[in-house]
Amino acid sequence: MKLIIAGLLTSLCLTGAAFAxxxxxxxxxxxxxxxxxxxxxxxxHSKSSLKASASHSARDSDFSSSERxxxxxxxxxxxxxxxxxxxxxxxxxxxLRKFTADVKGEMLKSGIYRVTTAKPYTAKNMEKLxxxxxxxxxxxxxxxxxxxxxxxxxxxxxxxxNPIQGxxxxxxxxxxxxxxxxxxxxxxxYEVKAAFSAMGEGQDAKFLTGNNRVVMNRGKVVxxxxxxxxxxxxxxxxxxxxxxRGAGTSRSTRESSFKSSTSSMEEEVIILR
Amino acid sequence: MKRTTxxxxxxxxxxxxxxxxxxxxxxxxxxxxxxxxxLGQMRSLEVQSIRIVRRNDFLNVQADLLNxxxxxxxxxxxxxWLDNAGFTVGAEEGWKPxxxxxxxxxxxxxxxxxxxxxxxxxxxxxxxxxxRPQ
Numbered sequence: 001m002k003l004i005i006a007g008l009l010t011s012l013c014l015t016g017a018a019f020a021x022x023x024x025x026x027x028x029x030x031x032x033x034x035x036x037x038x039x040x041x042x043x044x045h046s047k048s049s050l051k052a053s054a055s056h057s058a059r060d061s062d063f064s065s066s067e068r069x070x071x072x073x074x075x076x077x078x079x080x081x082x083x084x085x086x087x088x089x090x091x092x093x094x095x096l097r098k099f100t101a102d103v104k105g106e107m108l109k110s111g112i113y114r115v116t117t118a119k120p121y122t123a124k125n126m127e128k129l130x131x132x133x134x135x136x137x138x139x140x141x142x143x144x145x146x147x148x149x150x151x152x153x154x155x156x157x158x159x160x161x162n163p164i165q166g167x168x169x170x171x172x173x174x175x176x177x178x179x180x181x182x183x184x185x186x187x188x189x190y191e192v193k194a195a196f197s198a199m200g201e202g203q204d205a206k207f208l209t210g211n212n213r214v215v216m217n218r219g220k221v222v223x224x225x226x227x228x229x230x231x232x233x234x235x236x237x238x239x240x241x242x243x244x245r246g247a248g249t250s251r252s253t254r255e256s257s258f259k260s261s262t263s264s265m266e267e268e269v270i271i272l273r
Numbered sequence: 274m275k276r277t278t279x280x281x282x283x284x285x286x287x288x289x290x291x292x293x294x295x296x297x298x299x300x301x302x303x304x305x306x307x308x309x310x311x312l313g314q315m316r317s318l319e320v321q322s323i324r325i326v327r328r329n330d331f332l333n334v335q336a337d338l339l340n341x342x343x344x345x346x347x348x349x350x351x352x353x354w355l356d357n358a359g360f361t362v363g364a365e366e367g368w369k370p371x372x373x374x375x376x377x378x379x380x381x382x383x384x385x386x387x388x389x390x391x392x393x394x395x396x397x398x399x400x401x402x403x404x405r406p407q
Contacts, residue, residue, distance in 0.1 A: 005382075164331075164384045167390040171329055207386055270325040272305040 018230035021111075022243055025118040025144035028095040029180050030129050031152040035092045040085040041222025048077040096152060098222070099178065099200065103148070104184050110234060112244050116144045136187050140172035146184050148191065148237070153197060154178040159216070161208065175203035176225050183231055184241055198228025212257035305336070310353075310396045313403030317342035318373060332385035334393055342402075343375040349384070349398040352383045354390035362389050368398065 054071035097120065107113045119140040120130055128134055132149050141147050158175045177199065184194040202224025206214040305323045321337045332354075340346050349368040356362045363386035373379045385393070 098393065169384070173329060203329075205331065205388070207331065207388075208386075209386065267326050267328065272308060272323040272325070273321070 012235055017149075021114045022145045023114045023116045023143055024107065024146045024184070025116045025141035025149045026100050026107070027099055027118050027150060028097050028120060029150045029152050030093065030095050030121070031155075032091060032093045032130075034089055036087050036089040038085070038087050041083065043082040044080070046079040046212060048075075050075045093129045095121050095129070099180075099226045099229055100150065102226045103150075103233045104230075106230040107237065110238055112238065112242055115139065118144070118147070132183075132185055133190055136185070136190070141187060142143030144187055146186055148182055148184050150180045150182045150233075153181050156181075168206040169210075171205055172208055172214055172216065173203055173205045174221055175201065176219065176221050177201045178225050178229060180229065180233070182237070184237065194237055196233075196236040196240065198229055198233035200225040200227070200232065202226075202228065276352040286381040300391065308394055309310070310394050312396070315399050315402050317346055317402050318348060318397070318399055319345070321378075323395075330388045332390050332393065333382070334385075334395075334397055335380055335382040338373060338379045338381060340373040340375060340377050340379070345375055346373045346399055346402050347371075348373055348379075348402075349400075350381055351396050353396060354385050354387070355392040355394070356389045357391050359392070362387050 021265065027128045042224075051074040052072070054069075056067075056069040058067040059065065104115045107115055121135070121140070121144075130151070135141075136147060155178045156176070158173070158177075160173050161170050162173065163170055178201070179197055179199045181197045182195065183192055185192055202221040204221050206216060208214065280376065302401055305320050308318050317340055319339055319341060321339050323337070324335045326333050329332075334352065338348070348371045351366040351368050353361055354363045369379065369381075373380060381395075383393075
């Protein structure tokens with residue numbers, strides 16, 4: 001019996017020594033957006049001048065008389081008008097310094113990973129934002145074995161008012177959906193160890209009963225989005241890259257987890273008889 | 274042997290309590306009758322089933338009524354919304370009139386006015402159809 005316990009303890013120690021939690025740096029979510037701006041320019045310039053002069057002289061003597069008069073009028077007007085309108089578009093890139101705290105939090109909760117701090121991208125040249133290899137080489141992720149690079153695929157706010165069936169009332173819903181792509185990249189070999197897209201969603205619903213004016217709780221929505229994104233991202237990361245388990249999960253496990261995540265979204269109807 | 278029986282009983286109690294806690298609304302009421310408050314005893318109208326669902330964080334309730342008589346019945350109803358502690362929430366509703374024809378099945382439905390509402394009661398009143406409360 002003692003021998004068995006000793007053996008178990010030794011094996012536990014050995015596995016503990018063999019598994020060292022990898023250090024992962026999580027980047028801020030980068031985004032790229034085409035921005036279109038409308039412009040309308042009107043420039044008008046007008047200049048006018050009027051110059052009038054008159055002179056008159058008369059001379060009179062015993063023998064002669066003369067009279068001389070001169071007048072001149074000079075008017076000048078100049079105007080110009082310029083109008084132009086159109087749209088110009090440009091691509092804006094940047095980093096969304098939100099929504100990643102819960103991703104890091106969920107990774108830490110799992111106990112499989114250690115999280116290191118990544119330096120934010122502050123360079124003016126945003127062209128290099130998506131060049132992860134260059135950023136790794138620049139040493140923006142000190143001490144990290146892997147970088148979880150995230151970029152925003154879609155972000156959409158929705159503010160909807162819908163009638164409630166069977167009642168002469170409305171419900172106002174403010175919701176936000178955020179989808180982000182994540183790539184887990186090895187900082188030494190640049191190998192992609194995991195890649196997935198994760199979604200976060202949150203909503204706030206209020207009841208409109210005619211004349212009442214409601215203010216939607218935006219903070220609650222953002223918090224819900226962040227939390228659900230963190231859960232989804234950490235779950236998928238664990239499925240694809242779990243160094244404590246060694247081999248990856250089987251397809252059946254993944255399918256069952258997908259089914260459970262979709263079934264939780266179904267409505268739970270209670271029928272009383 | 275006795276100890277095992279006691280343990281099983283305790284386990285059974287725990288399972289029932291856990292199921293009641295998870296169930297929420299249905300755990301508080303075993304049947305539709307527990308959700309219905311009648312003003313007098315209706316002879317011809319009966320609540321056959323009640324469906325409850327939470328949509329967009331608001332409790333949605335739909336009750337299935339049946340007129341077992343061949344005569345048309347006048348019915349008045351209103352919902353009373355309760356929070357987790359059993360206190361009423363939202364303003365008191367007015368009575369809503371419904372005509373239920375002979376042998377007709379009628380659906381009445383309502384949405385809770387506040388998200389805090391987790392339970393409800395349906396008050397029913399049918400003036401020409403009331404017997405004495407039993």
